Amino acid sequence: MSKTIETLDDVVIRFAGDSGDGMQLTGTQFTNTTALVGNDLSTLPDYPAEIRAPAGTLFGVSSFQLHFSSWDILTPGDHPDVLVAMNPAALKVHLKDLKKGGVIIANTDAFDDKNLSLAGYEGSPLGTEALSNYQVIEVPITKLTLNALQGSGLSQKEMVRCKNFFALGLMYWMYSRPVEPTEKWIKEKFGKEPEIAAANDKALKAGYYYGESTEAFAARFEVKPAQLKPGLYRNITGNEATALGVVAAAEKAGIPLYYASYPITPASDILHNLSAYKNFDVKTYQAEDEIAAAGAAVGAAYAGNLAVTGTSGPGAALKSETISLAVMLELPLVIVDVQRGGPSTGLPTKTEQSDLMFVTYGRHGEAPAPVIAAATPADCFHMAYEAARIAVKYMTPVYLLTDGYLANGSEPWLVPAAKELQEIPVHFRTDPENFHPYARNENNVRPWALPGTPGLEHRIGGLEKANISGNVSYDPDNHDFMVHLRAEKVKGIEKDIPLQEVYGEQSGELLVVSWGGTYGTIRSTVDRMRKNGYKVSHAHLRYLNPFPRNLGEVLKNFKTIFVPEINLGQLAKLIRAEFLIPVVQFNKVRGLPIRSAELEQAIKDALGGAK
Amino acid sequence: MDTTKGNGDVQTKKYTAKDFASDQDVRWCPGCGDYSILAQVQRILPELDTPKEKHVFISGIGCSSRFPYYMDAYGVHGIHGRAPAIASGVKTANPELNVWVVSGDGDALSIGGNHLIHSLRRNIGLKILMFNNRIYGLTKGQYSPTSELGKKTKSTPFGTIDYPFNPVQLALGAEGTFVARCLDRDPKHLQQVLLRAARHEGTSFIEIYQNCNVFNDGAFLQLTEKETKPDNVLYLEHGKPLVFGKDNDKGVRLNGFTPEVVSLKDGKYGMSDLLVYDETSFDLAVLLATFSDRQGFPTPIGVFFQTERKAYEDMMVKQIEDVKKKRGEGDLDKLLRSGNTWVVSSN
Ligand code: SF4
Numbered sequence: 001m002s003k004t005i006e007t008l009d010d011v012v013i014r015f016a017g018d019s020g021d022g023m024q025l026t027g028t029q030f031t032n033t034t035a036l037v038g039n040d041l042s043t044l045p046d047y048p049a050e051i052r053a054p055a056g057t058l059f060g061v062s063s064f065q066l067h068f069s070s071w072d073i074l075t076p077g078d079h080p081d082v083l084v085a086m087n088p089a090a091l092k093v094h095l096k097d098l099k100k101g102g103v104i105i106a107n108t109d110a111f112d113d114k115n116l117s118l119a120g121y122e123g124s125p126l127g128t129e130a131l132s133n134y135q136v137i138e139v140p141i142t143k144l145t146l147n148a149l150q151g152s153g154l155s156q157k158e159m160v161r162c163k164n165f166f167a168l169g170l171m172y173w174m175y176s177r178p179v180e181p182t183e184k185w186i187k188e189k190f191g192k193e194p195e196i197a198a199a200n201d202k203a204l205k206a207g208y209y210y211g212e213s214t215e216a217f218a219a220r221f222e223v224k225p226a227q228l229k230p231g232l233y234r235n236i237t238g239n240e241a242t243a244l245g246v247v248a249a250a251e252k253a254g255i256p257l258y259y260a261s262y263p264i265t266p267a268s269d270i271l272h273n274l275s276a277y278k279n280f281d282v283k284t285y286q287a288e289d290e291i292a293a294a295g296a297a298v299g300a301a302y303a304g305n306l307a308v309t310g311t312s313g314p315g316a317a318l319k320s321e322t323i324s325l326a327v328m329l330e331l332p333l334v335i336v337d338v339q340r341g342g343p344s345t346g347l348p349t350k351t352e353q354s355d356l357m358f359v360t361y362g363r364h365g366e367a368p369a370p371v372i373a374a375a376t377p378a379d380c381f382h383m384a385y386e387a388a389r390i391a392v393k394y395m396t397p398v399y400l401l402t403d404g405y406l407a408n409g410s411e412p413w414l415v416p417a418a419k420e421l422q423e424i425p426v427h428f429r430t431d432p433e434n435f436h437p438y439a440r441n442e443n444n445v446r447p448w449a450l451p452g453t454p455g456l457e458h459r460i461g462g463l464e465k466a467n468i469s470g471n472v473s474y475d476p477d478n479h480d481f482m483v484h485l486r487a488e489k490v491k492g493i494e495k496d497i498p499l500q501e502v503y504g505e506q507s508g509e510l511l512v513v514s515w516g517g518t519y520g521t522i523r524s525t526v527d528r529m530r531k532n533g534y535k536v537s538h539a540h541l542r543y544l545n546p547f548p549r550n551l552g553e554v555l556k557n558f559k560t561i562f563v564p565e566i567n568l569g570q571l572a573k574l575i576r577a578e579f580l581i582p583v584v585q586f587n588k589v590r591g592l593p594i595r596s597a598e599l600e601q602a603i604k605d606a607l608g609g610a611k
Numbered sequence: 612m613d614t615t616k617g618n619g620d621v622q623t624k625k626y627t628a629k630d631f632a633s634d635q636d637v638r639w640c641p642g643c644g645d646y647s648i649l650a651q652v653q654r655i656l657p658e659l660d661t662p663k664e665k666h667v668f669i670s671g672i673g674c675s676s677r678f679p680y681y682m683d684a685y686g687v688h689g690i691h692g693r694a695p696a697i698a699s700g701v702k703t704a705n706p707e708l709n710v711w712v713v714s715g716d717g718d719a720l721s722i723g724g725n726h727l728i729h730s731l732r733r734n735i736g737l738k739i740l741m742f743n744n745r746i747y748g749l750t751k752g753q754y755s756p757t758s759e760l761g762k763k764t765k766s767t768p769f770g771t772i773d774y775p776f777n778p779v780q781l782a783l784g785a786e787g788t789f790v791a792r793c794l795d796r797d798p799k800h801l802q803q804v805l806l807r808a809a810r811h812e813g814t815s816f817i818e819i820y821q822n823c824n825v826f827n828d829g830a831f832l833q834l835t836e837k838e839t840k841p842d843n844v845l846y847l848e849h850g851k852p853l854v855f856g857k858d859n860d861k862g863v864r865l866n867g868f869t870p871e872v873v874s875l876k877d878g879k880y881g882m883s884d885l886l887v888y889d890e891t892s893f894d895l896a897v898l899l900a901t902f903s904d905r906q907g908f909p910t911p912i913g914v915f916f917q918t919e920r921k922a923y924e925d926m927m928v929k930q931i932e933d934v935k936k937k938r939g940e941g942d943l944d945k946l947l948r949s950g951n952t953w954v955v956s957s958n
Contacts, residue, residue: 280943
């Protein structure tokens with residue numbers, strides 16, 4: 001029996017289950033296959049901070065959302081069209097987000113008394129009024145998986161574990177995706193355990209054929225490939241892109257990459273990725289703590305490597321003193337802060353934009369450092385590269401801000417060719433003639449003089465430097481001069497960064513000003529509103545210190561400056577302080593991306609009825 | 612040292628201690644033990660086959676940490692406690708460098724304790740000189756983690772209630788592969804140990820008892836003055852029995868597992884009864900490290916322990932070479948294009 005295939009422009013699916021149910025894996029597989037099919041996509045994994053939260057509980061629910069389409073999309077979507085709920089807790093947690101009329105695929109086997117009560121249900125919601133607004137498809141996923149795997153030689157427990165592949169296969173069928181890429185992946189991944197490999201493969205196909213044969217699924221869908229710019233693509237997460245960005249920068253600069261870090265969520269994947277790139281002369285150093293990671297990076301920078309240290313908020317706080325040292329030493333250093341919910345341990349696995357003020361000003365003394373921020377997962381590549389370029393060119397620590405959403409979220413990336421990347425020239429001083437450690441070039445930048453270079457023996461340190469000689473100086477006027485000089489050096493970088501672009505009209509009623517990982521939501525919201533006739537423009541900042549040199553001009557051209565952030569208004573404060581203009585804020589700090597509908601309403605309110 | 616001239620000939624230049632003195636005025640208090648340590652380091656460097664530019668001195672904060680400014684070599688005066696962290700970065704980034712860490716008891720054991728133990732554990736090729744004056748000098752006289760219990764200082768007018776660290780024990784516990792103790796006032800011996808430390812592969816740790824004549828004068832008087840030194844200092848020599856005392860009239864023997872100070876004068880014990888020192892024995896090193904805390908025992912000075920273990924930076928380099936052999940030199944385009952890729956063609 002062949003079923004009709006309905007064509008859709010875009011779909012949002014959310015896979016949700018226990019953290020032990022393999023939802024991240026299922027989502028990633030669906031994503032990779034979807035990328036290969038040629039859709040544009042955007043993903044949002046969401047998982048608990050606990051590694052193995054108790055099964056069946058609400059806080060143990062792990063989910064993976066994926067938005068894919070036949071057109072250019074920017075966000076993982078606010079409201080799923082389809083919710084795959086592997087247990088009652090997953091349904092309970094995620095139902096409120098599901099679109100009205102959306103599809104629920106529920107694993108009925110998991111809706112037993114125990115799980116229901118763990119999820120706080122008094123009775124099963126399946127088949128009741130509670131779900132009357134949705135299309136519920138009940139599938140005994142566990143039982144069907146077990147049936148399919150009879151005689152596989154695996155234990156009951158091992159067989160049950162394969163159920164996420166059944167769900168994946170079913171979704172492949174439903175959205176007309178091929179199973180082959182996952183089959184291939186299973187073979188590679190479980191090559192050493194042929195029985196497990198065979199079982200996963202079988203569960204995958206069983207799920208697929210179940211969709212084909214059962215009456216429960218009346219229709220299947222397809223989403224045609226998106227019209228992306230021609231070229232070679234890969235799907236990439238922010239952390240992968242950040243790792244590749246610094247490797248590429250080191251290659252182009254012709255110096256080894258040195259990555260010193262201490263494991264911290266959600267930044268650890270950068271360390272994991274880089275530690276595998278040893279044949280690129282990448283040295284990774286897992287330090288004893290955050291402070292040591294920053295210290296080792298400063299040492300490596302001093303010795304002539306492209307030094308990078310990655311962390312998240314709590315680690316950034318610990319590194320702060322060392323970064324002040326790097327400001328004083330004027331050594332190149334990239335610090336990646338993958339922001340997460342704070343303060344303190346906060347929400348380690350959730351996203352937030354609350355470290356902007358901290359990385360801009362959170363150092364003792366007058367310690368200026370450039371701050372830049374990535375806008376999308378793939379943009380992490382370009383901004384990591386840019387951070388390295390600025391650090392090396394200006395002999396300064398540079399902060400790169402990403403966040404938990406960018407770090408784990410993914411999107412297709414048009415892979416650049418190495419030769420297209422901007423050159424990063426590196427000049428190590430070798431000539432002892434007239435060498436002064438704190439003499440400067442036209443950009444106020446001092447020479448990079450490596451230990452081991454004959455004739456350049458010199459001492460640097462955290463004590464204030466005499467201008468030019470770099471000797472210790474307690475002279476009041478020299479200190480005043482140096483404080484200004486360091487600030488000027490960083491401010492001068494504005495000449496070397498792109499002008500701020502504005503999307504939409506260049507002047508008018510309202511300009512939405514944003515930065516960081518909120519780009520996708522904000523741009524697509526602005527887009528939608530513009531289509532509906534609203535006069536809304538958008539400026540997304542990737543350079544936060546210094547600001548692009550035309551930003552003041554850009555802001556002046558609009559009646560209302562509207563700044564949405566996942567914090568309490570940190571960019572808003574910086575803009576007010578810098579440009580002395582009023583700013584309307586929109587702040588939601590839920591640990592999740594901003595919701596498009598809410599944002600739209602807030603912009604409308606700010607417009608006060610103007611269109 | 613050798614300098615290769617443009618024509619390929621090798622020219623040999625012999626350094627003197629003066630070549631390692633920078634043009635900066637030394638600003639320690641007159642009479643401070645730091646002067647002697649600086650002089651001994653400057654004296655031994657010419658003995659090493661290392662060009663001057665390969666020496667890097669990295670320090671933290673404290674009186675001792677001004678040391679790099681006075682050396683004509685490369686140097687970083689870092690931040691409090693972090694010298695081993697910064698130095699680890701330097702050494703692993705460029706293993707060709709001779710990296711020295713100069714630190715004090717507060718810097719290395721208090722604020723920087725974590726970095727100290729982890730560099731010892733990793734066996735990174737750092738030469739750590741820890742000046743122990745049992746006081747905070749630069750901040751003007753608070754007790755330190757090596758100050759004796761009950762000590763009255765500026766911050767403890769009624770005496771400390773902190774038990775002190777035994778730095779040698781700590782270094783051994785942290786898996787140090789070269790652990791020694793020296794005296795600022797025994798320059799010859801200090802030079803010998805410094806040379807050995809400089810040549811050791813991996814982390815070397817030397818605790819140097821250093822007199823702070825301003826805030827803790829005479830802390831080690833018993834160990835340094837002519838009259839008291841012989842009875843209170845036990846020089847460790849590999850392969851030699853543990854003998855000390857004015858006329859070499861005392862020794863240490865083992866009574867079961869318990870060490871015992873015995874007289875060699877009354878005929879009851881002779882040389883052959885004494886414990887023979889073996890600096891390759893971890894067990895002996897741990898035992899001897901306790902002597903300075905035992906009533907009636909002399910304080911051992913010298914190399915407590917030395918063993919061979921692969922240095923971290925060498926393993927780091929080797930791993931990179933091995934991966935290169937297996938996978939070939941990295942190709943950036945290939946890396947960027949790895950993973951699941953697909954092509955969107957223009958149509
Ligand atoms: S305070 Fe003590 S340790 Fe510091 S320089 Fe003076 S004597 Fe030396």
